[in-house]
Amino acid sequence: MLSYLTDDFYNWTRKVCRNALLKVLAAGPVPHHIAFVMDGNRRYARMNHKLAQQGHTDGYETLTKMLEVCYYLNIKCVSAYAFSIENFKRDPEEVNALMRLAAEKLGELSQHGSLLDQYGVRLNIVGRKDMLPEDVQVAARQVEDMTRHNTRAILNLCMPYTSRDEMTTAVQSAVRNALKSDPPNLEITEKDIDAEMLTNLAGSPPVDVLIRTSGVKRLSDFMLWQSCEDTQLHFTPTYWPDFGLTEFIRMILDYQRKAWARSSS
């Protein structure tokens, strides 16, 4: 009984301290858009003698925690690389398990009173939705429709996504728009292509910070267009399910140093 009470007290104190710390951080400039490459779920599972699926479930928990932190920091947009088009090459059993997890979690998110509902977050599924199994497509449509009118923040779940696919689609759309305009305006610019990027169509601001976990130092076909210019890249050795507030705060501090240096010059 006493241990339950101490546990409760500990958790309560922790939450109060965390929220106070986040309020302090929010007193400085915060990124408008953070992108996560949630890498290392399977290696985390192997290291902790868990099934790969459990690793993905724990990874989802981390995402929820991070979204909460971003919400308290007033970060307007979060993008997460949930599933790459290339991931379809994985073991079918694992792909099916991931799709079941996606359908289940999207279903939960579309419930009233869910995290998105509570925080006023609009959810966009960014990528080739047509490649998803039918039940996931239905769940995705439901949650997108339900959150369409939320304006406080944006969550882009990139699945199944690759940046080259996104860039190709953007080029294709820009060419189609140019040909359809009357009279045809064939002078397509960088801006026209930028406007056709899926993230921009979903109303996202430019990516300020990109975080990749698990020690891999490459972008792996994620947000190449959006992060090749003015984006701080953070590569951390931590596996995604272990990613926590301490590392996240360091990234916010780095962003604040950049924002202050820019405004003073």
Next chain:
Amino acid sequence: MLNFRLSVLLFIHAIYALTAKFLALWRRQHQREPLPLDAPRSKIPRHLAIVFDLDSTRHDKIEEESLFKSVYNSIAWCEAAGIEKLTLYDNQGVLRNGSALVRDHLSHLHPEIDSSESELEYPLTPPHSDDCDSRSISPDVDIRVDLHTITLNTRPPVPSKRRSVARKRRGKDTPKGPPSLQIKIISRQSSKGTLAAAARSMAARRHKLQSILRDPTPQDFCISIEDLNLLLEGEEGFTSPDLMLLHSLKPPIAPVPPPELLGFPPWQIRLTEISYFPTPILGLGPCSGGPQALTLDERTFRAALDEFSGAQMRLGK
């Protein structure tokens, strides 16, 4: 209340800066010496890109000298390590404007070989995807995209039909060249703008075809990733580097800022490993605008090769 929070935040920043300085000092004393340039490694990059971060407010002789010194050194290290392609990029276009200097350096280095320079790269017209649009393609209309790259070759001229006669005449006496290295100098112009240029060319071609065919219900324009890739990375195009080394000529203080890609072409960095080993100056204040400009050192270059040889490539699996 906001002032109080801001004061606490500034205090956190001070602690962070102090901790980062101590950590940088500790790391400097405990860092492992990277392997020599020509040491056997499990893998070496075939194509290396070096991205130089220049101070946009500076543009002085000292910075330019450091930049070109870094470039000349890198060429020698690449040859020593057996790297085949070197792409050089800087965020201010200084290298592109000064490409003649690099060419002169190469001709001094290897007087026996002509360092050929070509301004424009026109890859082949890509075949169109099969799922749509295939009916209206005319092989007479070529797509051309200027990738704005400058190629400097230190390798013997590639045998082509035109050159085969000359090669035959030279026969066995063809001099043994130095280790072959192809150098490409690119700038911000080779970046996002090349996708817009590709789109313009394709739109112009399609428009021309539509007006020739006078089709009242033209099919929607379609392009695949492979088509676009052939246009941007084709045989003569600018291919994706295996490893990218980011180097800032601005001396950073601890905590060092996180890496940024500074406008490097987005299409070509899909699977590129990114290396970044900034050496912080452990002073007390910011060092911007100072007379120093950090030349890339061999140790950093070797450390990047070491890191690359240990990198895992899983390709989505």
